[in-house]
Amino acid sequence: MEFLVRFETFLPESMNQEAVKALKTAERQRAIELREAGILKRLWRVPGRRATVGLWQATSATELHEALASLPQFPWMDVEVETLATHPQEQ
Template sequence: MEFLVRTENLLPPDTPEDTRAQLRAGERDRATQLRADGVLKRLWRVPGRNATIGLYEADDPAALHEALTSLPMWKYMDVSVEALATHPQERAAAG
């Protein structure tokens, strides 16, 4: 299943800079691993906000939840998820 995942980082403004740097590094490392595992397919930044939009693929919603909660920033994120279904036009174009 494919999922469109929108996240916004809500890290408290008073978070020490060294903690921020550790979380960002951990987030990059985990996202790289999710990409290598085929879970994270695409990732976009949202201009003007500390937010991303990602295309994820997982066997089911529970597997997606497991992947998202493995992100170091998870407890500081506002997350919304939309399950995606293939449009008939896409099936027709594929042959």
């Protein structure tokens, strides 16, 4: 199953620059792993915002939630999931 996942990250002002940098590196690393696992398929940036739209694939909403919750920035992310069905023209 495919899902359209939209998230925006709000790191607290009080977090120090080093922690932010470490977090972003870890985030990128985890994203690479999720791509290799075939769970994260595409990622776009929403122009003008610290937000992304992504195309994800998982066997269920539970598996998708676990993948999203494994992202290091997850505690500071506002996430919206839209479940997609296959379009007849693509079958």
